[in-house]
Amino acid sequence: xxxxxxxxxxxxxxxxxxxxxxxxxxxxxxxxxxxxxxxxxxxxxxxxxxxxxxxxxxxxxxxxxxxxxxxxxxxxxxxxxxxxxxxxxxxxxxxxxxxxxxxxxxxxxxxxxxxxxxxxxxxxxxxxxxxxxxxxxxxxxxxxxxxxxxxxxxxxxxxxxxxxxxxxxxxxxxxxxxxxxxxxxxxxxxxxxxxxxxxxxxxxxxxxxxxxxxxxxxxxxxxxxxxxxxxxxxxxxxxxxxxxxxxxxxxxxxxxxxxxxx
Amino acid sequence: xxxxxxxxxxxxxxxxxxxxxxxxxxxxxxxxxxxxxxxxxxxxxxxxxxxxxxxxxxxxxxxxxxxxxxxxxxxxxxxxxxxxxxxxxxxxxxxxxxxxxxxxxxxxxxxxxxxxxxxxxxxxxxxxxxxxxxxxxxxxxxxxxxxxxxxxxxxxxxxxxxxxxxxxxxxxxxxxxxxxxxxxxxxxxxxxxxxxxxxxxxxxxxxxxxxxxxxxxxxxxxxxxxxxxxxxxxxxxxxxxxxxxxxxxxxxxxxxxxxxxxxxxxxxxxxxxxxxxxxxxxxxxxxxxxxxxxxxxxxxxxxxxxxxxxxxxxxxxxxxxxxxxxxxxxxxxxxxxxxxxxxxxxxxxxxxxx
Ligand SMILES: Nc1ncnc2c1ncn2[C@@H]1O[C@H](COP(=O)(O)OP(=O)(O)OP(=O)(O)O)[C@@H](O)[C@H]1O
Ligand SMILES: [Mg+2]
Numbered sequence: 358x359x360x361x362x363x364x365x366x367x368x369x370x371x372x373x374x375x376x377x378x379x380x381x382x383x384x385x386x387x388x389x390x391x392x393x394x395x396x397x398x399x400x401x402x403x404x405x406x407x408x409x410x411x412x413x414x415x416x417x418x419x420x421x422x423x424x425x426x427x428x429x430x431x432x433x434x435x436x437x438x439x440x441x442x443x444x445x446x447x448x449x450x451x452x453x454x455x456x457x458x459x460x461x462x463x464x465x466x467x468x469x470x471x472x473x474x475x476x477x478x479x480x481x482x483x484x485x486x487x488x489x490x491x492x493x494x495x496x497x498x499x500x501x502x503x504x505x506x507x508x509x510x511x512x513x514x515x516x517x518x519x520x521x522x523x524x525x526x527x528x529x530x531x532x533x534x535x536x537x538x539x540x541x542x543x544x545x546x547x548x549x550x551x552x553x554x555x556x557x558x559x560x561x562x563x564x565x566x567x568x569x570x571x572x573x574x575x576x577x578x579x580x581x582x583x584x585x586x587x588x589x590x591x592x593x594x595x596x597x598x599x600x601x602x603x604x605x606x607x608x609x610x611x612x613x614x615x616x617x618x619x
Numbered sequence: 620x621x622x623x624x625x626x627x628x629x630x631x632x633x634x635x636x637x638x639x640x641x642x643x644x645x646x647x648x649x650x651x652x653x654x655x656x657x658x659x660x661x662x663x664x665x666x667x668x669x670x671x672x673x674x675x676x677x678x679x680x681x682x683x684x685x686x687x688x689x690x691x692x693x694x695x696x697x698x699x700x701x702x703x704x705x706x707x708x709x710x711x712x713x714x715x716x717x718x719x720x721x722x723x724x725x726x727x728x729x730x731x732x733x734x735x736x737x738x739x740x741x742x743x744x745x746x747x748x749x750x751x752x753x754x755x756x757x758x759x760x761x762x763x764x765x766x767x768x769x770x771x772x773x774x775x776x777x778x779x780x781x782x783x784x785x786x787x788x789x790x791x792x793x794x795x796x797x798x799x800x801x802x803x804x805x806x807x808x809x810x811x812x813x814x815x816x817x818x819x820x821x822x823x824x825x826x827x828x829x830x831x832x833x834x835x836x837x838x839x840x841x842x843x844x845x846x847x848x849x850x851x852x853x854x855x856x857x858x859x860x861x862x863x864x865x866x867x868x869x870x871x872x873x874x875x876x877x878x879x880x881x882x883x884x885x886x887x888x889x890x891x892x893x894x895x896x897x898x899x900x901x902x903x904x905x906x907x908x909x910x911x912x913x914x915x916x917x918x919x920x921x922x923x924x925x926x927x928x929x930x931x932x933x934x935x936x937x938x939x940x941x942x943x944x945x946x947x948x949x950x951x952x953x954x955x956x957x958x959x960x961x962x963x964x965x966x967x968x969x970x971x972x973x
Contacts, residue, residue, distance in 0.1 A: 407865055431868025438866075444715035444858045445913035450627025455859065455867060458852050470628055486627030509867065 358383040358418060358519055358552050359404060365412035366399055366576075374399045374576040376413060381554065383519035386547040388563035388584075389556045391573030392597055397556045398439055400573070401525050404554060405436045418518055434521035435510035439529070439556075441502050443490050449501050450486035453477065456508030476504040479542070481535065495530035503527060503539060513551030522546050524555040528562070540566040564588055564611040572596055585611040633917035636907075640924035647928045648697060651935040652689045656943060659685070692828040695837065696934040696948075697927035699825075699893055702840035702885035704926025705847045707900020708918050712854035713878050714776070714787055717905055718963075721886040722897035724791030726768045728798035730883075730890035732805075733764025738816050739805045754835045762839065762887030768794055769883050773875075824947040825893050825934050832892060839888035843881045844923050850878055851915040858913075896949050898956020899926050905963065 365375035374396045402408040415422040480500040528536040557563040564584035572580040574596045588611045603612040653659040672686040710719040737760040741749040749756040776787035853874035856864035903926045937946045
C-alpha cells in the first residue's frame with residue numbers, strides 16, 4: 358500500500374533521512390522507534406506527503422505520492438503530529454470538527470455533531486466539548502487531537518481501498534491507561550484493514566501492539582523485523598547506546614526490555 | 620468553559636450573533652445619517668431614504684444632505700470598517716496571532732506611502748503611470764503599496780513555513796517607520812496643496828466623501844469583504860499550524876496568497892479612501908472571539924458587520940464631538956483603540972503569569 362524506494366531528505370547540506378527503502382502492506386500496525394533525532398518524524402512527514410523526498414520515490418496505493426492533491430490525500434490519510442498548538446480559543450468540539458472540515462463529506466451538521474460526541478467519548482473526553490482547548494492538560498489535549506484525526510480518517514477501508522493513519526508519539530503525554538487505550542484504537546484500525554504507522558519511544562509498548570518494528574539510527578533503518586526478533590537482538594542496545602536487561606515472557610512473545618539499573 | 624451550547628458547538632449562537640450585528644449596523648447607519656448640523660430624526664431619515672433621491676415630497680436641502688452628503692459618507696465608513704476588521708481577522712489567522720493588525724504591522728503605512736507618492740509625484744515623474752488611471756490611481760497605488768508591504772512582511776517573518784510573531788511585530792514596526800520616513804521625505808518635497816492632502820492621509824478622515832470616491836474605492840473593499848468567507852475553512856485549519864492545515868486537506872500556499880491579496884486590497888483601498896485608520900482591525904475580531912467564538916466562518920462576516928457599525932459610529936462622533944469642526948476619524952479610533960490594545964496586552968501578561 359505504501360512503498361518507499363531510496364528515499365532521501367536533506368536539511369541544507371546534511372542528510373537527515375535515507376536512503377531508506379521498504380514497503381508497507383495494508384492491515385498492519387508498524388511501530389517506528391529510535392533515538393532522538395534519528396529521523397522518525399522526518400520519515401513520517403514523508404509518508405504523510407508533507408515533505409517531498411529530495412531523492413527516490415514514495416508510492417501510495419500504487420501512485421506517486423506527489424501526484425495527490427492535498428484534499429485527496431486528506432480523504433485517504435490522517436496525521437497526528439508530535440507537537441500541536443491551537444492559536445485561538447476554539448472549543449474542543451470545534452477542534453475535533455476540523456477533522457470533518459478539511460475533507461468535506463456529505464454529512465449534515467447533526468450527523469457531524471453526533472460523531473464528534475461519540476469520538477470524544479471514545480478518547481475518554483465525554484463532556485469536554487465546550488472546554489477551551491487551550492486550557493486542557495497536555496494529555497487531554499493530545500486525546501482531543503486524536504479524536505480530530507480519527508474523525509478525519511473515518512472507516513479504515515472504503516470503496517477506494519484501505520486508509521493510512523500516521524501517529525507521531527501519540528502517547529507522549531498520556532497516563533498508562535490512556536496509552537493502552539490509544540494503541541488499542543490504532544490496532545483496531547489496522548485489524549479493520551487500514552495501515553497504521555506509529556512513532557513510539559516505549560519499546561515494550563511498541564512491541565506489545567506492533568506487527569512490525571522499524572528501528573532507526575541517523576536517518577537510516579538499522580533493523581526492520583517483528584517485535585520479538587528486534588527486542589531479542591543486540592541492535593537495540595547498540596543503537597540506543599545502553600545495555601538492556603531482558604525479561605523473558607515465553608516463546609513467541611517479545612521479551613520485556615529495560616535499561617540496566619545503574 | 621466557553622459560552623455556547625453544552626456540547627461546545629457554537630454555530631447556533633454564532634448565527635444568532637450575525638443577525639443581531641446586522642440589525643445593529645442598520646440602526647447605527649440610520650442614526651448616523653441623521654447626526655450632524657441640521658440633525659434629522661431616524662424616522663425622517665428612513666422616510667427620506669425611502670423617497671429616493673431628487674424627491675419633491677421633502678425639502679430639497681434635506682434630500683441633498685441625506686443623499687449627496689451623509690449617505691455616501693456612511694456607506695464609505697461602513698465599507699471601510701468592514702474591510703479593516705476583515706483584514707485584521709485575516710491577518711491574525713494567517714499569522715496565528717491575535718495581535719496582528721494592518722496598522723501595527725506596517726501594511727497601512729506602506730499603502731499610505733504609495734498614496735502620498737501618487738499625490739506628490741502624480742504630476743511629475745509618475746505622471747505617465749498616474750494620469751491614465753484618473754481617479755483610480757490612488758486606490759490602485761495604495762493597493763500595490765499594501766500588497767508589497769504585506770508580502771515583504773510575510774517573507775521576513777516566515778522561515779521554514781513558520782511565522783515568528785516577535786519578528787513579525789518588530790519587522791512591522793521597522794517597515795512602518797521606514798514607510799513613514801519616506802513619506803516624510805515626500806512631505807519635504809511637496810507644495811502647499813499637496814501638503815494639505817498628505818496631512819489628511821496620515822490622520823484619516825471621511826470628510827469630503829463623494830459618490831465618485833465611493834465608486835473608485837468601494838468595489839475593491841467590498842470584493843475583499845465578500846470574498847473573505849472563502850478563506851474561513853482554511854484559516855480555521857491554519858489555527859493548528861501549517862502542517863496540520865495541509866494534513867487536513869488544505870492547499871496552504873494558495874490560500875496564503877489569496878489571504879495576502881485580500882488583506883492588501885482591503886487595506887490599500889481603505890487607505891486610499893480615508894487615510895490610516897488604526898485599531899479597528901484588532902479590536903473587532905478580538906471582541907468577537909472573546910464574546911462569541913473564534914470559528915472564522917463566523918468571525919469574518921461578524922467582523923465585517925461589527926467593524927462597519929463601529930466605524931460608522933466613530934465617524935458620527937468625529938462629526939459631533941468638536942462641532943462645527945470635524946475631528947479626523949483616525950484620532951477617535953486611536954483614542955479608543957490604543958488603551959484597549961494596552962488592556963489586551965496586560966491581560967495576556969496576566970494570563971501568562973509574567
Ligand atoms: N528543518 C530542519 N533543518 C535542519 N535540521 C532538521 C530539520 N528538521 C529536522 N532536522 C534534524 O533532522 C534530524 C531528525 O529529526 P526528526 O525530527 O526526524 O527526529 P526524530 O527521530 O523524530 O526525533 P525525536 O525522537 O526527538 O522526535 C534531527 O537531527 C533534526 O535536528
Ligand atoms: Mg520526532
